[in-house]
Amino acid sequence: AQSVTQLDSQVPVFEEAPVELRCNYSSSVSVYLFWYVQYPNQGLQLLLKYLSGSTLVESINGFEAEFNKSQTSFHLRKPSVHISDTAEYFCAVSASEYGNKLVFGAGTILRVKS
Amino acid sequence: DVKVTQSSRYLVKRTGEKVFLECVQDMDHENMFWYRQDPGLGLRLIYFSYDVKMKEKGDIPEGYSVSREKKERFSLILESASTNQTSMYLCASTPGASGRRYEQYFGPGTRLTVT
Numbered sequence: 001a002q003s004v005t006q007l008d009s010q011v012p013v014f015e016e017a018p019v020e021l022r023c024n025y026s027s028s029v030s031v032y033l034f035w036y037v038q039y040p041n042q043g044l045q046l047l048l049k050y051l052s053g054s055t056l057v058e059s060i061n062g063f064e065a066e067f068n069k070s071q072t073s074f075h076l077r078k079p080s081v082h083i084s085d086t087a088e089y090f091c092a093v094s095a096s097e098y099g100n101k102l103v104f105g106a107g108t109i110l111r112v113k114s
Numbered sequence: 115d116v117k118v119t120q121s122s123r124y125l126v127k128r129t130g131e132k133v134f135l136e137c138v139q140d141m142d143h144e145n146m147f148w149y150r151q152d153p154g155l156g157l158r159l160i161y162f163s164y165d166v167k168m169k170e171k172g173d174i175p176e177g178y179s180v181s182r183e184k185k186e187r188f189s190l191i192l193e194s195a196s197t198n199q200t201s202m203y204l205c206a207s208t209p210g211a212s213g214r215r216y217e218q219y220f221g222p223g224t225r226l227t228v229t
Contacts, residue, residue, distance in 0.1 A: 009154065034217070043118075043204060043220035044157075090156060101172070102218060104149075106156040 004093050006105035014113050015083055021076040021108045023091030033074040034092040034102070035065055044090065050074065061085075086112045117141070118221035120205055126227045133192040135224050137205030144209060146188035147218065148172075148180065151202040163188055195228045202226075 007022040025031065032051050036044040048059040055067040065076045074091060091105040121136035139146065145164050149157040149172075159172030161180040169180050177199060181189045188207075192199055202225050206218040 004156075006156075036220075043222045044206075044218075045220070046217045049217065101147075101159060101162065104157040106154055 004091055004103050004105040006089075006091055006108045008108050009106065010109045010111065012111045012113060013081055016080045018079050019077065019081050019085075019110065021089050021091075021110065023074045023076065023105055025072050025074070025091075025093045025103075027072070027093060027095040027097055029095055029097060032094040033065075033067060034094075035059075035063070035074070035076050036090045036092060036104075038088045038090065038107075040087070047076075047089070081110070081112045083112050083114060085110060118205055118207055118219050120203075120221040120224050122224050123222060124225050124227075126229065127192075127195050128229055129196060131192075131195050131228075133195050133226065133228075135190040135192075135203055135205075135226070137188045137190070137207075137221055138186050139188075139205075139207040139219070140186065141207070141209070141219075142185065143207040143219075144185075145207060146182065147206040147208075148178075148188065148190045149204045149206065150174070151204055151223070157204065160190065195226075197228050200226060200228045 003026045005024045013019045034049045035047040037047045038044045048057045050057050050067045058064045063078045088107045088109045090107045092102045118139045147162040148160045151157050158174050160178050163169045163182045179191045202223050204223045205221040208216040208218045210216045
C-alpha cells in the first residue's frame with residue numbers, strides 16, 4: 001500500500017540551530033513531492049515542491065529539500081531556524097500508483113526554542 | 115492569488131445532527147478535495163471531485179457524502195454526526211485535468227466538535 005513516512009512526530013531545536021525533517025515514501029515509479037507547512041490555527045501552505053529536474057529544491061524562507069530516488073526520500077532541511085519556523089510540516093507525494101492523489105505523511109511538529 | 119474559503123472556522127454540533135461544511139474556490143479549479151486532519155494521522159482524504167456533479171471516494175468516506183453542483187463550490191455533508199467525526203476538516207483545490215503535479219491550495223479549515 002502507498003505510504004509516506006515522516007520519521008519524527010516532534011523535533012525540538014534551539015533557535016539558529018540546523019534542522020532536518022525526514023520523509024520517506026513507498027512509490028517505486030516517478031513521483032511528485034511536496035512539503036507543506038501549517039502554522040498554528042491556519043490551513044496548509046506549500047513550502048516547496050519537486051516535479052522534475054534538479055533534485056535540490058529551495059523555498060523563499062531558507063528551507064531546502066533533496067529528492068533521493070534510490071533512498072525514496074525527500075528530507076527537509078534548514079541551516080539555521082527561527083522562532084517563526086515553529087509549525088507542523090507535512091510531506092506529501094503524488095504518483096500514478098496513488099491514483100494521482102496526494103498522500104500525506106503524519107506530520108512533524110517543529111518546535112524552535114529560544 | 116488563489117483563495118479557498120470555508121464557511122466556518124469553528125462549529126459545534128450535537129450527535130445525530132446533519133452537518134454541512136461548505137468550501138468555495140475562486141480560481142476556476144477543476145479539482146476539489148475534502149480532508150480530515152487528526153493528530154498523529156496527518157491528512158486523510160474523504161472525497162474528491164474532478165468536475166461538476168462528479169465525486170469519488172477517498173480513503174475514509176464512511177459517514178460522509180459530498181455535493182458539487184457548481185464548479186467553485188464543494189460541500190461536505192455529515193448525514194448523522196457522531197463524536198468520532200470531531201476533527202479539523204480541510205478543503206483544497208487544484209487546477210489541471212488530473213491535478214497530479216499541481217499544488218493543492220488549502221482553505222483555513224473548519225474545526226468541528228460533535229458533542
